[in-house]
């Protein structure tokens with residue numbers, strides 16, 4: 001059985017559990033670094049990246065999360081989670097986990113578009129995906145080795161690099177579990193490759 005963790009420090013945590021379950025995997029809320037040892041993939045949820053970073057430091061998660069990534073175990077960062085995995089943050093000298101070769105702009109859609117919904121064409125999904133954006137970031141620059149999965153208004157809002165998946169929107173907030181399914185497939189493939 002696949003076990004997928006959701007970093008349980010802050011943000012939209014429980015909503016992910018339903019999707020994970022509907023896709024036949026087991027979901028676990030991660031509150032302590034030691035729990036990372038028992039999961040096959042990890043979701044960094046939406047919320048507030050600055051708050052999440054403070055809690056990551058307070059509970060000693062920074063190195064364990066980086067090590068998790070070094071093992072090649074898949075990580076899905078949504079919204080604030082995308083901010084956490086980026087190597088660079090626009091207009092900031094600091095970044096957090098420093099994993100993915102992208103630069104992410106926070107609260108990037110501006111005030112008029114604080115929160116909005118859109119139907120996106122996403123690479124790997126047959127039909128458009130109903131995406132919910134909440135004070136969302138976007139990727140304003142990506143390295144060549146990053147695969148762009150979706151754009152909105154010419155801005156990158158979903159991408160993949162090896163075992164890392166990110167979305168600017170919140171796929172857990174609608175019934176449509178196809179985006180989470182992309183992640184579950186990554187986790188499944190990675191697990192199969194590491195065992196055999």
Ligand code: GLN
Pocket residue numbers: 045046047048049050078079080081083106107134135136137
């Ligand atoms: N604006 C938040 C941040 O920069 C992200 C918002 C969200 O996760 N919905 O951390």
